[in-house]
Amino acid sequence: MSYSGAVQELIDQLGRLPGIGPKSAQRVAFYLLRCPPEDANRLAGAIAEAKARVSYCPKCFNLAEQGGLCAVCRDPARNPRLVCVVEDAQDVVAVERTGEFAGRYHVLQGAFSPIDGVGVDQLRLKELLERVTDEDITEVIVATNPNLEGEATAMLVHKYLKPAGVKVTRIASGLPVGGDLEYADELTLGRALEGRRSIEEPQNAR
Amino acid sequence: MSYSGAVQELIDQLGRLPGIGPKSAQRVAFYLLRCPPEDANRLAGAIAEAKARVSYCPKCFNLAEQGGLCAVCRDPARNPRLVCVVEDAQDVVAVERTGEFAGRYHVLQGAFSPIDGVGVDQLRLKELLERVTDEDITEVIVATNPNLEGEATAMLVHKYLKPAGVKVTRIASGLPVGGDLEYADELTLGRALEGRRSIEEPQNAR
Numbered sequence: 001m002s003y004s005g006a007v008q009e010l011i012d013q014l015g016r017l018p019g020i021g022p023k024s025a026q027r028v029a030f031y032l033l034r035c036p037p038e039d040a041n042r043l044a045g046a047i048a049e050a051k052a053r054v055s056y057c058p059k060c061f062n063l064a065e066q067g068g069l070c071a072v073c074r075d076p077a078r079n080p081r082l083v084c085v086v087e088d089a090q091d092v093v094a095v096e097r098t099g100e101f102a103g104r105y106h107v108l109q110g111a112f113s114p115i116d117g118v119g120v121d122q123l124r125l126k127e128l129l130e131r132v133t134d135e136d137i138t139e140v141i142v143a144t145n146p147n148l149e150g151e152a153t154a155m156l157v158h159k160y161l162k163p164a165g166v167k168v169t170r171i172a173s174g175l176p177v178g179g180d181l182e183y184a185d186e187l188t189l190g191r192a193l194e195g196r197r198s199i200e201e202p203q204n205a206r
Numbered sequence: 207m208s209y210s211g212a213v214q215e216l217i218d219q220l221g222r223l224p225g226i227g228p229k230s231a232q233r234v235a236f237y238l239l240r241c242p243p244e245d246a247n248r249l250a251g252a253i254a255e256a257k258a259r260v261s262y263c264p265k266c267f268n269l270a271e272q273g274g275l276c277a278v279c280r281d282p283a284r285n286p287r288l289v290c291v292v293e294d295a296q297d298v299v300a301v302e303r304t305g306e307f308a309g310r311y312h313v314l315q316g317a318f319s320p321i322d323g324v325g326v327d328q329l330r331l332k333e334l335l336e337r338v339t340d341e342d343i344t345e346v347i348v349a350t351n352p353n354l355e356g357e358a359t360a361m362l363v364h365k366y367l368k369p370a371g372v373k374v375t376r377i378a379s380g381l382p383v384g385g386d387l388e389y390a391d392e393l394t395l396g397r398a399l400e401g402r403r404s405i406e407e408p409q410n411a412r
Contacts, residue, residue: 010256043219047250050216090294
């Protein structure tokens with residue numbers, strides 16, 4: 001015997017979520033069956049609501065609501081001539097949390113990885129080039145992940161924007177703050193050495 | 207900046223599920239935003255559907271649908287005079303998977319743990335006693351978890367059913383099959399020694 005129809009269906013649907021295995025799916029399903037109906041319905045409602053209301057910003061492809069521009073593109077206080085290129089909408093939030101960036105974003109919606117079917121056409125590169133030409137952008141900061149796909153994407157952005165003659169920079173790789181030289185891997189430490197700079201006042205990207 | 211209303215609400219609701227931390231909630235939320243709308247709606251629907259349709263069996267408190275008896279209680283092939291007492295509906299499925307039990311169940315809906323507010327009145331003990339008296343039950347197998355709460359619950363069931371004069375047995379504790387004597391903890395090994403039996407044909411609980 002396994003579970004009855006509705007319970008099994010719930011376990012199956014939960015098990016399809018990333019990072020949720022069969023055991024977790026079962027635990028979550030039983031939690032949902034036990035909890036007050038309001039709580040379960042609030043979750044079901046939040047899923048449906050987010051799916052119905054959330055869309056992508058037509059300008060930078062960050063998350064937006066009701067088909068309009070995203071919060072960053074709508075904000076007149078942000079520097080429109082400085083654009084930070086990231087892979088995903090999550091990365092926008094990560095950069096925002098630093099409080100060090102006051103420009104706009106451009107979300108590529110992925111990283112260059114032909115083996116996973118993400119090539120030049122799957123990334124929002126054409127739209128980025130259009131923005132660079134139309135919006136008089138002076139600097140493009142490439143903040144893709146410091147891994148194989150992210151570095152490849154950074155090179156791609158650099159090559160793609162070359163004809164436009166815009167300044168393209170890459171965020172620094174190096175030791176994480178609070179890290180320990182002794183435990184740093186040699187690639188990271190090598191990058192930290194390579195990217196050394198003279199000790200002076202830091203410059204914010206504003 | 208954090209996420210916009212509908213996205214943050216979805217992350218918050220997902221983060222309330224057991225075993226899902228803030229990072230997992232964010233990952234699941236972004237998965238749901240990216241996936242086809244049918245998939246997300248199927249999950250939202252499964253939650254609402256399970257919540258609306260699934261109820262507890264009025265006889266044994268196992269999961270049932272539409273307020274009726276559960277699949278085990280409805281099955282005329284099962285031995286109605288043998289009852290296995292478990293803590294939760296998940297445990298019914300665990301016992302069913304063994305294929306070694308052909309009786310009925312009684313789900314206590316918890317384990318005795320006064321510190322968590324689960325006392326005698328929160329468990330389905332009164333209903334168990336009623337069943338024992340009314341249904342001419344000959345043996346009650348207590349299959350609560352082999353931990354502190356489960357053992358306390360087993361003792362409680364034993365004491366509670368004493369006046370009815372029914373045979374109350376407890377599932378064996380010992381080394382798990384495929385386990386290794388060398389790595390067994392002393393409590394488990396002690397129980398295995400204490401519960402030793404003569405080598406003979408095993409008896410099924412049918």
